[in-house]
Amino acid sequence: MNAHTRMDREQGDVNTSLNREKYWSRYLTGPAREWFEKDCRYFLHQSLSTPVLNVLSRAEGIYVEDMSGRKYIDMHGNGVHNAGFNNPEVVAAVKRQLDEGLSFCPRRYTNTAAVRLAEKLAEITPGDLYRSLFCPGGSESIEMALMLARQVTGRFKTLSFWDAYHGTTFGAASISGEEHFHGGLGPLVPGAFHVEFPSYYRNPWGFTNPGDVDAECLRQMEIVFQREPEMAAVIGEPVSAKPVIPSKAYWEGVEALCKQYGALLIFDEIIEGFGRTGKMFAAEHYLTPDVLVLGKSLGGGIVPFAGIVTRERYNTCRHRSIGHYTHEKNALCAAAALAEIEYIEKNRLPEHAAELGRYALERLNGMMEKHPLIGEVRGVGLHLGIDLVKDRKSKTRAVEEAEIIMYKCFEKGLAFKTIEGNVITLRPALTIKRQEMDLALDILDEAIGEVEQGKKY
Numbered sequence: 001m002n003a004h005t006r007m008d009r010e011q012g013d014v015n016t017s018l019n020r021e022k023y024w025s026r027y028l029t030g031p032a033r034e035w036f037e038k039d040c041r042y043f044l045h046q047s048l049s050t051p052v053l054n055v056l057s058r059a060e061g062i063y064v065e066d067m068s069g070r071k072y073i074d075m076h077g078n079g080v081h082n083a084g085f086n087n088p089e090v091v092a093a094v095k096r097q098l099d100e101g102l103s104f105c106p107r108r109y110t111n112t113a114a115v116r117l118a119e120k121l122a123e124i125t126p127g128d129l130y131r132s133l134f135c136p137g138g139s140e141s142i143e144m145a146l147m148l149a150r151q152v153t154g155r156f157k158t159l160s161f162w163d164a165y166h167g168t169t170f171g172a173a174s175i176s177g178e179e180h181f182h183g184g185l186g187p188l189v190p191g192a193f194h195v196e197f198p199s200y201y202r203n204p205w206g207f208t209n210p211g212d213v214d215a216e217c218l219r220q221m222e223i224v225f226q227r228e229p230e231m232a233a234v235i236g237e238p239v240s241a242k243p244v245i246p247s248k249a250y251w252e253g254v255e256a257l258c259k260q261y262g263a264l265l266i267f268d269e270i271i272e273g274f275g276r277t278g279k280m281f282a283a284e285h286y287l288t289p290d291v292l293v294l295g296k297s298l299g300g301g302i303v304p305f306a307g308i309v310t311r312e313r314y315n316t317c318r319h320r321s322i323g324h325y326t327h328e329k330n331a332l333c334a335a336a337a338l339a340e341i342e343y344i345e346k347n348r349l350p351e352h353a354a355e356l357g358r359y360a361l362e363r364l365n366g367m368m369e370k371h372p373l374i375g376e377v378r379g380v381g382l383h384l385g386i387d388l389v390k391d392r393k394s395k396t397r398a399v400e401e402a403e404i405i406m407y408k409c410f411e412k413g414l415a416f417k418t419i420e421g422n423v424i425t426l427r428p429a430l431t432i433k434r435q436e437m438d439l440a441l442d443i444l445d446e447a448i449g450e451v452e453q454g455k456k457y
């Protein structure tokens with residue numbers, strides 16, 4: 001696999017492969033084909049989205065359903081479906097808010113839904129995180145976190161991680177570590193430095209001892225702190241999207257460096273927040289960051305909404321604006337967010353994710369014993385990854401195999417996304433039951449077996 005292929009596939013499966021064409025020829029028929037072609041005609045094409053995979057007619061609970069009536073357990077969901085797609089309690093809250101006659105709330109005013117949401121976040125976010133600010137999307141919430149860090153520290157440099165994705169605006173693209181999202185753009189925001197994330201399975205030094213990986217990553221981070229003084233913030237996902245799950249010692253080491261060099265620590269929990277990792281927030285596995293960035297599921301899987309939560313002592317920008325967004329206190333979005341959080345709490349979804357995640361990981365470990373294609377399985381809560389390799393010694397990424405497995409799984413009723421070309425990511429709605437998880441893992445098991453036997457798509 002050349003470097004270019006790898007870059008293409010950094011964040012997901014590509015939409016231009018031969019297998020994708022075969023999938024279209026088999027599954028896009030009748031009206032679905034017509035809508036697909038119109039979509040191709042009217043939208044700007046871009047990698048990872050248009051031309052699209054298929055046309056959906058429903059997204060409900062753990063499932064998406066295509067226009068031809070095929071249902072798939074969706075383990076991607078773009079991360080918005082923690083409480084399940086179209087959750088009836090979130091839908092009811094949104095309808096109630098519309099019926100009350102206050103859906104939009106112009107800036108300069110507030111409303112009870114927005115205040116209740118901010119109060120709720122002050123209550124449930126870790127440690128002394130307390131003050132919120134909202135905006136429509138995750139990329140913008142990252143911008144607010146960066147602007148807050150600049151205002152608080154009076155500095156502008158940032159330290160983040162290679163291979164991370166934090167969004168598509170210029171600031172977010174600058175701190176992201178993937179060529180795919182900034183190649184061809186020219187100069188980005190100055191002062192964005194990157195270091196390695198502590199990947200215990202794949203790291204540039206070939207280390208296999210997690211302690212050695214942590215030590216080297218922290219050593220390199222400290223070098224950047226020393227050579228690039230005046231760092232405003234370190235920003236990262238506490239658990240990466242791959243997923244890579246750092247040790248507690250690693251994040252404590254990062255926190256200590258931030259304190260020593262006067263930088264804020266920002267956690268991007270746009271994917272990992274709201275129960276995904278088996279705790280309400282992934283930070284709870286580690287420590288309290290200075291800023292917690294939220295998005296995706298915050299909108300209840302229905303509306304776009306995102307935001308930051310930070311400490312009282314950083315409430316210092318009264319004379320300036322760092323998030324002057326039209327939808328800052330959108331009542332409809334706030335009502336959806338509140339209903340989503342209440343549903344997650346009432347149904348103890350973080351606890352369920354922890355328990356079912358442990359079970360799924362055990363099953364995946366069992367699958368690894370019989371499938372040489374599986375190099376490693378990893379995960380925390382319902383945030384799981386299967387790293388497929390051509391052989392376990394070289395750890396060469398099994399990119400072609402992963403793509404065929406993915407299309408075979410679509411055929412059998414399971415949808416997910418691959419990342420870095422060869423890592424199958426499983427992030428179902430947290431409402432998924434054990435029998436449904438079993439069914440999904442049976443499908444995956446069968447598809448991996450077929451590819452190992454040399455079957456093509």
Ligand SMILES: Cc1ncc(COP(=O)(O)O)c(C=O)c1O
Nearest residue numbers: 137138139165166167270271295
């Ligand atoms: C970790 C992470 N941060 C930020 C973003 C950007 O969020 P949005 O797409 O809502 O702008 C994403 C989106 O995928 C993400 O996964």
